[in-house]
Amino acid sequence: MMEDNFIRLMKAQQKSPADEVINKIKELIESGELKPGDRLPAERKLASDFGFGRTHIREALQKLEFYGIVKTLPQSGTILNGLDINSLNGLLSDVLNLQSYDFYSLVETRCILEMNAIRLCAERRTEEDIEAMEKSHQNFIKFHNDEILRVSYDFAFHRNIAEGSHNPVIKSMLMTIIPDILIIYNKERVCNTDPFVVIKEHAEMINAVKMQNGELASSLLYQHVQGVMTLARTKLENLKVKSLSMA
Amino acid sequence: MMEDNFIRLMKAQQKSPADEVINKIKELIESGELKPGDRLPAERKLASDFGFGRTHIREALQKLEFYGIVKTLPQSGTILNGLDINSLNGLLSDVLNLQSYDFYSLVETRCILEMNAIRLCAERRTEEDIEAMEKSHQNFIKFHNDEILRVSYDFAFHRNIAEGSHNPVIKSMLMTIIPDILIIYNKERVCNTDPFVVIKEHAEMINAVKMQNGELASSLLYQHVQGVMTLARTKLENLKVKSLSMA
DNA sequence: TGTGTAATTTTGGTCAACCAATTAAACGGG
DNA sequence: CCCGTTTAATTGGTTGACCAAAATTACACA
Incomplete structure (x- = not known):
């Protein structure tokens, strides 16, 4: 059982692909390339830019939507919410640092x-x-x-x-x-x-x-x-x- | 804005495909065909049996996993948790009745x-x-x-x-x-x-x-x-x- | 008959292609 | 030049096929 916890802890330290995608989206926001209220690049473009498959992109966006950070509109795109940069960065850090x-x-x-x-x-x-x-x-x-x-x-x-x-x-x-x-x-x-x-x-x-x-x-x-x-x-x-x- | 709420209310009454899948899983449990602790039929089988695509099956299972009702093991199957039938039914009802x-x-x-x-x-x-x-x-x-x-x-x-x-x-x-x-x-x-x-x-x-x-x-x-x-x-x-x- | 190994099957995860809804661009008429 | 309509492009959602890990089955040997 102690061994179980150790293995899980190690896994927690290896970011999932979706978390790596979220981290890259966070970087887009920090760099100013993506601003509150903006539409995100299309899933295919994010997949190509970030080097992950669309499945991982979609998983990351689903997670961000769950936490209210983005809003996905079918066939229209994905919108970043309108909160200010500091708040967005804070939320994204919290999402990435969710703990067991x-x-x-x-x-x-x-x-x-x-x-x-x-x-x-x-x-x-x-x-x-x-x-x-x-x-x-x-x-x-x-x-x-x-x-x-x-x-x-x-x-x-x-x-x-x-x-x-x-x-x-x-x-x-x-x-x-x-x-x-x-x-x-x-x-x-x-x-x-x-x-x-x-x-x-x-x-x-x-x-x-x-x-x-x-x-x-x-x-x-x-x-x-x-x-x-x-x-x-x-x-x-x-x-x-x-x-x-x-x- | 009032019209918005009306439309959302109507949409809430139309079950999503994932919710229909959850309802069918609930029926399997109620019928005794699926018991606490059992492994669920494979995703492909559920897709075939229920008449939904695997995407909807996976979405439903993801939701059930989020609420602790099932546990998905990669390449091994999906296990129903070991709670008793009444508790499982109660939880599934609650999941299906989540409200805005x-x-x-x-x-x-x-x-x-x-x-x-x-x-x-x-x-x-x-x-x-x-x-x-x-x-x-x-x-x-x-x-x-x-x-x-x-x-x-x-x-x-x-x-x-x-x-x-x-x-x-x-x-x-x-x-x-x-x-x-x-x-x-x-x-x-x-x-x-x-x-x-x-x-x-x-x-x-x-x-x-x-x-x-x-x-x-x-x-x-x-x-x-x-x-x-x-x-x-x-x-x-x-x-x-x-x-x-x-x- | 039991055990270890190899082969086969089953499984969830991922991918590229396709579908249909939405948006943008092009075009024609006033 | 503006507006309405048509066409094309872009978009997220879905599908069937494929990948690799795990489980099951089959087989050989002691």
Whole structure:
């Protein structure tokens, strides 16, 4: 496992072709040859100029579009966004320096997003949201003896919370990080929280949401995930995951 | 602009080919034909079975890999993650139901992430972090009369905060949402916060970070972004942005 | 019967060519 | 000279073919 991390670290240091393309685009901007708002040279031209195939060019542009740096218009071209040079350079540096992240950062960010998701859920929840949470909770109780199913319904419960926040950005972000957490959870098999404790905590959170008490719901959620936080801090502190990007 | 939103809404209802592929993969899982941990049929087979080209298959798999649902191994195949059927179905439903998001959600999430980023920055900051914040702050003062440069250095300041959190997941998430916010900011040209107010707020935040006072830093950041929050709530409430996904 | 090696097949990644949408240039008439 | 129409060029998206790595199968020998 340590060897795995070493190999991944080395790979991270070898830039992918797409990252090399991004670096060259960054140089075009720094040289003034490409200005904010400009259309980029055509994919074929970039391929020829940079010495990479169009597949790598397209992968690089897709990545830049994902981060809002360019906008691709079918059959029309690719436009650099209109931010100023310093901001563009900063963003491009950040894209190029995206790191693998450690499990602790993953879990810490999940905690932050979920604490706020449940606070918003308490404020904004609908009857459907409460019913969905109740249903997941009842299913958790029903299958609390089944190690796999109870994790499944715990996860469903957390998805209900995200849904109840009525903030699609928070939902989307949680979606990108929850699967990795769950996968590592299941793989390490080190979480053995008493299901009755979970049942109690779920019930308290539902009640706080019903009462529209965001602060209470938020602090209950914080307590709820302390188990994973502690786990991440002590046993899996240096566990690397993947780069949170498309490359 | 209202017409723009209408057209985008209609487009959102037409599933992309990649989403149709994802839906078919979901059906394979629901039918039991594809189980957690299984290798998916080869790309060529999926293309043939589903009636889409390999480009669309690969785009769908790339999206699923981004969300942690599958793992693609070059020259070996694509593996479905080992989560249970309910969780997989839930995740796939969420992926298929990713929505366009409104500017308010974007800004609200930014506020949440940055409040926590600066709290962590106060706890974890290094001397380099403080120096970087000071430098951005000094540049903001220097160019406070230049509308473009001061936004640029304000952005640099916020990037320093993200960097100082020492949490790559938070950094990465802020990176995906900040450009859109800045672009809309510049386009709507409706923020006219007095630069001297910003200078004062920046100085207070730096001081709180120096003092390692996370709570203070967090609440100062909250005050700092209230302008954008108010703007988002009143003037741009229904402004749709893009789908926060690769499709 | 088990093991090691070689051959074959399968696989995802990449490429050049082609398709169709968009833009730019050319042309003709007023 | 300007404007509308037609033609040509440019563009990103898609396709089928090819490449090389990985996995599977077949075969030979102890």
